[in-house]
Amino acid sequence: MGFKTQKIVNQWHQPVAEEILYNGQYSAAIKPTEFFSSQVFIDALLCYTELRAQQTLISKLFVNIEPNTLCDSSALAKLTHLHQQLKQYQCELNIEVTERLYCGPCLASEAGLLALKAEGIGLALDDYDIYSQRGDKRSFELNVFNYVKIIRPVSANQRLQLQTFLRRKPLHDGQILVIENIEHASDLAALKNIQGLPSKHYFQGYWFYRPQAIQLNSKQATWGELQ
Numbered sequence: 001m002g003f004k005t006q007k008i009v010n011q012w013h014q015p016v017a018e019e020i021l022y023n024g025q026y027s028a029a030i031k032p033t034e035f036f037s038s039q040v041f042i043d044a045l046l047c048y049t050e051l052r053a054q055q056t057l058i059s060k061l062f063v064n065i066e067p068n069t070l071c072d073s074s075a076l077a078k079l080t081h082l083h084q085q086l087k088q089y090q091c092e093l094n095i096e097v098t099e100r101l102y103c104g105p106c107l108a109s110e111a112g113l114l115a116l117k118a119e120g121i122g123l124a125l126d127d128y129d130i131y132s133q134r135g136d137k138r139s140f141e142l143n144v145f146n147y148v149k150i151i152r153p154v155s156a157n158q159r160l161q162l163q164t165f166l167r168r169k170p171l172h173d174g175q176i177l178v179i180e181n182i183e184h185a186s187d188l189a190a191l192k193n194i195q196g197l198p199s200k201h202y203f204q205g206y207w208f209y210r211p212q213a214i215q216l217n218s219k220q221a222t223w224g225e226l227q
Helices: 032-036 037-057 067-071 074-088 107-118 137-140 158-166 186-193 218-224
Strands: 003-011 015-022 060-065 094-098 122-125 147-151 177-178 201-204
Touching: 015 037, 015 201, 032 067, 032 186, 037 060, 037 074, 060 067, 060 074, 067 074, 074 107, 094 147, 107 122, 186 218
Parallel strands: 015 060, 060 094, 094 122, 122 147, 147 177, 177 201
Antiparallel strands: 003 015, 003 201
């Protein structure tokens, strides 16, 4: 089991953070909900995240979890412990809650979000869908997220939808918009015509940085092979 990292840049295209991404496959016999929320996966993710903080001077690291992980008290405790561990490297942990396996409104998952927030952990709403009715508006309206990550618009209609979304000024004070999947120069050029982009916003995508595998030393590699 391995992981890779991709840089996130600010509006001046300077690196400000990295996201830890899974760099492997999972068995077709295992449901994604079971794999990405399994204790084995969570333990490996947290191990690689701490390793990355040790390897490089980076002020922010983002990790992805599934909504049902917010209902797992053991996983929440491990995330809180990682948050404390990263402090010794002057690194801030930010947890992205993906909508990929959204399981619907849930009081337990909301309680999990609030518990992480109370620990001072940064939160990001990942892949927030402003282009359809599938976005998790309930979580968005909780106003607990420090970052809102959306996929870049891929058509004139989606660019209009993004502009309409921004015109409503939905982001609260201090909340940062991150536009993902910037793959080509034309993607970035199209965004320059979007009115209402917050003065502080981030970008992520292959156009800026391609993901790089997190390298293990010999002892760590042995651990990785056992997972």
